[in-house]
Amino acid sequence: MNFALKSIAVAALSLTLSSAFAQKGETVKIGWIDPQTGLMGPVGNNQLKSWQFFAEKYSQNNPAGVKFEVVGFDNKLSPAESLTAMQAAIDQGVRYLAQGNGSSVAGALIDAVNRHNARNPGKEVIFLNYAAVDPDFTNSKCSYWHFRFDADTSMKMEALTTYMKDKSDVKKVYLFNQNYSHGHQVAKFAKENLNRKRPDIQIVGEELHPLAQVRDFAPYIAKIKASGADTVITGNWGSDLALLVKAANEGGYDGKFYTYYTGVTGTPTALGKGGEGRVYQVAYNHYNMGEPMKTWMAEFNQRFKDDMYTAAIPNVYAALGDAMAKAKSTDPVKVAAALSGLKFKGFNGEVEIRKLDHQLQQPLYITRWQKTDAKHPYSPENTGMTLMPVQEYPAYVASTPTSCQMKRP
Structure with a gap:
């Protein structure tokens, strides 16, 4: 037994x-x-x-x-x-x-x-x-x-504009984005957030361009300069951001860029030292995370x-x-x-x-394109530059409400 x-x-x-x-x-x-x-x-x-x-x-x-x-x-x-x-x-x-x-x-x-x-x-x-x-x-x-x-786009824009609202040098903004859903949403949430947090900021231009088709952004940079914009907000990524900042450097545009994807392949090289102190990124990570x-x-x-x-x-x-x-x-x-x-x-x-x-x-970070230093040593694409953290927002700051009515099995 x-x-x-x-x-x-x-x-x-x-x-x-x-x-x-x-x-x-x-x-x-x-x-x-x-x-x-x-x-x-x-x-x-x-x-x-x-x-x-x-x-x-x-x-x-x-x-x-x-x-x-x-x-x-x-x-x-x-x-x-x-x-x-x-x-x-x-x-x-x-x-x-x-x-x-x-x-x-x-x-x-x-x-x-x-x-x-x-x-x-x-x-x-x-x-x-x-x-x-x-x-x-x-x-x-x-x-x-x-x-x-x-x-998502709205969460990142919530964090980005929370940072921008205290920057008195941001007065005239140009919205420049790819012509598909993401680009449309970046422009939409930028306008909504700036209107709520900094209604004094002027939107002096808004542009949508074909996704992954433009090879020369010089004409766009000329329009941005002509608008008098001191700041560009863009959700561009990949070649569309790398070629944009390359054209800005070559065209002598010295305004600021507030971006989502500065760290993505090709963009660090295109920036080089030309965007030092003028290019910002909002993201859930950065190069010097520990x-x-x-x-x-x-x-x-x-x-x-x-x-x-x-x-x-x-x-x-x-x-x-x-x-x-x-x-x-x-x-x-x-x-x-x-x-x-x-x-x-x-x-x-x-x-x-x-x-x-x-x-x-999750938390979000605002970083700025600057030279590497002892505390922030990682240099993407061997540029001698890095995205240096300037502000961290806990998850609850960037979190946005949802209208989701999820159907569960």
Whole structure:
């Protein structure tokens, strides 16, 4: 009888342990869908290397005991190509999709993921948004299957204009943005926030230009100079920002730039020393964050001769590891439930995926383009310059309300 009871107890314990570590040793495939070619190809290639770099790091140590593998798909910055890539990824057994470059692409993927999951119960996928910042994605277009790890356009503008409101030298502003949803939103929230916080500031110009098509921004710089603007607010990224600041340097425009993406590939080189003290960035990270980012960036630079700047990526892996451990599964249905409302330790402290809309709540930093010094030594693209932190805002300052009415399964 004692032997029988012991056998039952051992069997029960084995079952419990099996359940607790059901996902241990599994390989979790992440389908990365972003540009590897075209004008924005350098940005995408940098980020693909970052996804693969951190897949290695977090495969070595995560609470779920899983292995991460990244499968890259070149979407050429096209929504149509992205939908084709999404289907190809799913056909290869991918259940987690990652994308960030272009809110037009992200919007198409959110709709496609919603349709796929509704039509294919048992084969659901999760969309990990690491850089597409249109606020609608966590408001009117919010989705249970979508999780955003970047701060959205409205959150960044809240922080940026909170900083700008105390700058008496900001008097005349020119809004210059890419002609797609993100650019429209930057202009919209800039006007709303400045009107509320600094109604004395004049908007002296507003421009939208084609995304990733312009090679010469000199005519635009001439218009900005003619407007008398002392400040430009731009959400431009990639070549569209690098070529803009290059044209500003060459055209002798000495006004200030308040940006979202100064740290992205190509822009530091285009700036050089010409934008010293005049170019600001709002972001959830910067080059001189301290540990563990300091060690990661040094290793990434040594290995790839490139700068790692998309820090949302390690936060995605940290969240997935915690959520999969909590769910005791890699099944997207169970993991989505665990991610919703998850609090976890990110590289930038304790952060939270807000349950209402799946928008990560995190601190934001204002940085200024200046020469490196002993306290801020990291120099992107070997420019001798860096983005030096001038203001940090805790998550609650930059957090914005949501109108999301999420449909949960």
